[in-house]
Amino acid sequence: MANSNLPRRIIKETQRLLSEPAPGISASPSEENMRYFNVMVLGPSQSPYEGGVFKLELFLPEEYPMAPPKVRFLTKIYHPNIDKLGRICLDILKDKWSPALQIRTVLLSIQALLSAPNPDDPLSENVAKHWKSNEVEAVETAKEWTRLYATGA
Amino acid sequence: MDSDYEIVDAYDGDSAEDYFSGGDTDMDEGDSIGGFEEDEDDGDNAGYEYGYASDEGSEKTYTVLRESDIRQRQEESISHVSSVLSISRVAASVLLCHYKWNVSQLHDEWFADEERVRRSVGLLSKSVILFPNDSEMTCGICFDSYPRDQIHSAACGHPYCTTCWKGYITTAINDGPGCLLLRCPDPACCAAVGQDMILKLASDEDREKYSRYFVRSYIVDKKKTKWCPAPDCENAVEFELGSNVYDVTCLCSHPFCWNCTEEAHRPVDCSTVAKWILKNSAESENMNWILANSKPCPKCKRPIEKNQGCMHMSCTPPCKFEFCWLCLGAWSDHGERTGGFYACNRYEAGKQEGLYDEAEKRREMAKNSLERYTHYYERWASNQTSRQKSIADLHQMQTVHLEKLSDKLKEPESQLKFIIEAWQQIIECRRVLKWTYAYGYYLPEHETAKKQLFEYSQGEAEAALERLHQCAEKELLVFLDDGVFDINVTPDFGTFRPKLAQLTRVTCSYFENLVRALENGLSEVDSQAASSTSVKNGGAKGKGGKGKGSSRTGRAVARNIDDSDRWNCDRCTYANPDSSSLCQMCHHQR
Numbered sequence: 066m067a068n069s070n071l072p073r074r075i076i077k078e079t080q081r082l083l084s085e086p087a088p089g090i091s092a093s094p095s096e097e098n099m100r101y102f103n104v105m106v107l108g109p110s111q112s113p114y115e116g117g118v119f120k121l122e123l124f125l126p127e128e129y130p131m132a133p134p135k136v137r138f139l140t141k142i143y144h145p146n147i148d149k150l151g152r153i154c155l156d157i158l159k160d161k162w163s164p165a166l167q168i169r170t171v172l173l174s175i176q177a178l179l180s181a182p183n184p185d186d187p188l189s190e191n192v193a194k195h196w197k198s199n200e201v202e203a204v205e206t207a208k209e210w211t212r213l214y215a216t217g218a
Numbered sequence: 219m220d221s222d223y224e225i226v227d228a229y230d231g232d233s234a235e236d237y238f239s240g241g242d243t244d245m246d247e248g249d250s251i252g253g254f255e256e257d258e259d260d261g262d263n264a265g266y267e268y269g270y271a272s273d274e275g276s277e278k279t280y281t282v283l284r285e286s287d288i289r290q291r292q293e294e295s296i297s298h299v300s301s302v303l304s305i306s307r308v309a310a311s312v313l314l315c316h317y318k319w320n321v322s323q324l325h326d327e328w329f330a331d332e333e334r335v336r337r338s339v340g341l342l343s344k345s346v347i348l349f350p351n352d353s354e355m356t357c358g359i360c361f362d363s364y365p366r367d368q369i370h371s372a373a374c375g376h377p378y379c380t381t382c383w384k385g386y387i388t389t390a391i392n393d394g395p396g397c398l399l400l401r402c403p404d405p406a407c408c409a410a411v412g413q414d415m416i417l418k419l420a421s422d423e424d425r426e427k428y429s430r431y432f433v434r435s436y437i438v439d440k441k442k443t444k445w446c447p448a449p450d451c452e453n454a455v456e457f458e459l460g461s462n463v464y465d466v467t468c469l470c471s472h473p474f475c476w477n478c479t480e481e482a483h484r485p486v487d488c489s490t491v492a493k494w495i496l497k498n499s500a501e502s503e504n505m506n507w508i509l510a511n512s513k514p515c516p517k518c519k520r521p522i523e524k525n526q527g528c529m530h531m532s533c534t535p536p537c538k539f540e541f542c543w544l545c546l547g548a549w550s551d552h553g554e555r556t557g558g559f560y561a562c563n564r565y566e567a568g569k570q571e572g573l574y575d576e577a578e579k580r581r582e583m584a585k586n587s588l589e590r591y592t593h594y595y596e597r598w599a600s601n602q603t604s605r606q607k608s609i610a611d612l613h614q615m616q617t618v619h620l621e622k623l624s625d626k627l628k629e630p631e632s633q634l635k636f637i638i639e640a641w642q643q644i645i646e647c648r649r650v651l652k653w654t655y656a657y658g659y660y661l662p663e664h665e666t667a668k669k670q671l672f673e674y675s676q677g678e679a680e681a682a683l684e685r686l687h688q689c690a691e692k693e694l695l696v697f698l699d700d701g702v703f704d705i706n707v708t709p710d711f712g713t714f715r716p717k718l719a720q721l722t723r724v725t726c727s728y729f730e731n732l733v734r735a736l737e738n739g740l741s742e743v744d745s746q747a748a749s750s751t752s753v754k755n756g757g758a759k760g761k762g763g764k765g766k767g768s769s770r771t772g773r774a775v776a777r778n779i780d781d782s783d784r785w786n787c788d789r790c791t792y793a794n795p796d797s798s799s800l801c802q803m804c805h806h807q808r
């Protein structure tokens with residue numbers, strides 16, 4: 066029902082996501098709702114998240130692509146721009162969204178955010194403080210969380 | 219009529235003409251006012267409500283800009299930039315939006331480095347993408363293919379279909395004024411989306427919003443121009459920098475101070491107003507109870523609600539005690555009949571103590587400072603409330619009563635203009651009076667002579683205003699009663715008319731004097747040593763006042779603080795000197 070009127074754009078994006086997935090990223094629509102995607106992102110190499118597999122959910126609202134998709138981490142992650150609920154602080158998911166961006170570009174940006182945490186624009190105050198005061202220790206915590214929550218699941 | 223403000227030429231005249239009425243009344247007949255010398259060009263002064271605002275002569279200090287005036291200026295800037303920089307009008311308006319309509323800054327930067335300016339605002343010299351010659355193209359948003367005529371792009375050439383552009387544009391417009399700086403949807407592209415494209419593709423409703431943002435962008439960050447702070451008003455006021463009179467009145471009739479954008483507060487300066495407002499918010503907890511609209515009758519103690527504008531209260535039968543809302547004293551001590559000296563504007567330390575049974579709470583309050591503040595605050599707030607009530611009353615008068623009254627009296631509404639003028643005078647005077655209480659609060663206690671002059675002038679003005687307000691509010695009621703027919707009414711109305719008109723005139727004159735005195739920092743007392751004998755003989759001539767205003771100021775000071783050698787006119791209540799047998803205000807025989 067929700068899938069009957071799916072815009073061509075969403076169908077095309079979905080097809081392309083499935084046929085030529087971006088490296089380290091997989092996204093597949095749920096069977097009940099083609100606007101809801103189960104996403105897996107591999108932790109980028111040389112980041113504290115390396116070796117982890119992070120689950121996310123992505124939802125395309127009715128206004129998509131005029132409005133950005135809603136994305137959230139389901140796997141616990143220690144990152145200054147991601148909060149306890151898995152919400153992500155990323156400009157293209159807010160005011161910098163453009164309808165010419167796609168699910169693929171969004172997920173690539175999230176992957177890039179894992180490689181380059183930005184404690185100056187924090188979503189999680191405590192993590193950001195930790196990152197700024199003692200980066201080595203914060204990175205250790207992030208690695209440990211990756212081991213604890215993002216592996217072997 | 220002339221005044222020290224000017225309304226932009228293009229305005230249609232109706233509403234403003236009514237509001238700023240009064241310049242043509244016989245008040246300006248100059249020499250007609252008793253034994254006092256008038257300046258020959260007195261007739262140049264603005265009407266009643268702004269009469270005292272005119273001491274700067276006919277110098278123009280501000281201009282009200284309506285939306286159409288702003289649009290015209292925008293058009294002029296666009297034309298100018300477009301011709302000087304040899305670019306299209308669309309490109310010129312993109313630049314002007316980015317440069318906040320600062321034409322000279324735009325010129326400077328453009329001629330210093332055109333490429334940099336073009337890059338930063340997204341005015342590309344040539345397309346990034348060349349249209350292929352295919353008959354169909356794929357939209358970069360919906361990924362569908364369309365014939366060429368349904369694909370549009372900004373100067374960059376990134377192709378999007380009509381539907382997607384519409385969606386993109388409507389989203390941007392509904393996101394706010396950022397739509398004025400709209401760029402191509404491609405995240406890597408910075409090409410500006412021109413107004414032509416936006417207006418072509420937006421819905422009517424969005425076009426309306428867009429053009430509102432466009433107009434408003436003109437005023438943002440302009441030093442000389444500010445929006446009228448009244449809610450729902452779309453006008454702006456452009457101020458001549460350098461002028462020292464900041465009170466302006468928008469065409470929507472909202473008077474405000476251009477400098478601090480608070481409600482107009484002449485004759486009090488902005489810093490006093492700011493201090494006072496801050497003080498009020500700090501004391502707001504203590505003061506809330508004062509704003510309560512009911513007080514116990516000083517005689518029978520039953521609570522009396524204040525639902526009228528003037529301060530003259532009457533208790534309900536059987537008590538019927540008439541008293542003053544402000545000082546809770548008997549009204550008979552306030553009236554002209556007893557020649558009673560109006561003193562409820564004065565603060566005397568300790569005066570309140572034990573005097574009012576009502577004032578349990580007051581007594582509990584820390585004495586002196588808080589009590590003193592309470593005195594001024596209550597009067598400030600009461601005048602504010604009264605002014606609001608009067609605005610509503612005036613509206614009611616204009617929309618309902620005037621027409622009925624005109625039918626009843628078989629007179630055209632234009633003949634009843636004096637009623638409207640009276641209400642306008644009341645509204646303006648309530649505003650001035652209100653602020654004089656903030657002034658009074660900050661007047662140093664030890665400046666005894668100034669304080670005396672201040673309280674005297676304020677008291678005179680306030681007493682006059684109460685008479686006027688009462689006449690307009692209560693005496694008029696009789697004629698508005700639907701049960702009364704013209705035959706009974708007409709003769710009484712014949713005496714009501716001149717009475718109200720004269721009261722309006724007298725009140726205006728008192729307030730002119732009050733405003734002048736305060737704006738001169740009560741400097742009369744310096745030159746006159748505040749001695750009541752020298753004051754009595756009208757020695758104030760030519761003192762203190764700025765230019766033409768001086769003889770009027772003199773008139774206020776020439777009035778003696780001791781009223782015993784005066785008689786009150788039966789018709790207009792003006793206190794005339796014993797030496798004249800004709801009323802100086804209305805020429806009524808003693």
Ligand SMILES: [Zn+2]
Pocket residue numbers: 357358359360361362378379380381382383
């Ligand atoms: Zn499209």
Ligand SMILES: [Zn+2]
Pocket residue numbers: 372374375376402403404407408409
């Ligand atoms: Zn582009």
Ligand SMILES: [Zn+2]
Pocket residue numbers: 446447448451452453468469470471472
């Ligand atoms: Zn206005």
Ligand SMILES: [Zn+2]
Pocket residue numbers: 464475476477478479480483487488491
């Ligand atoms: Zn001000």
Ligand SMILES: [Zn+2]
Pocket residue numbers: 515516517518519520533534537538539
């Ligand atoms: Zn009573």
Ligand SMILES: [Zn+2]
Pocket residue numbers: 542543544545546547552561562
């Ligand atoms: Zn009183």
Ligand SMILES: [Zn+2]
Pocket residue numbers: 720787788789790791792801802803804805806
């Ligand atoms: Zn008279």
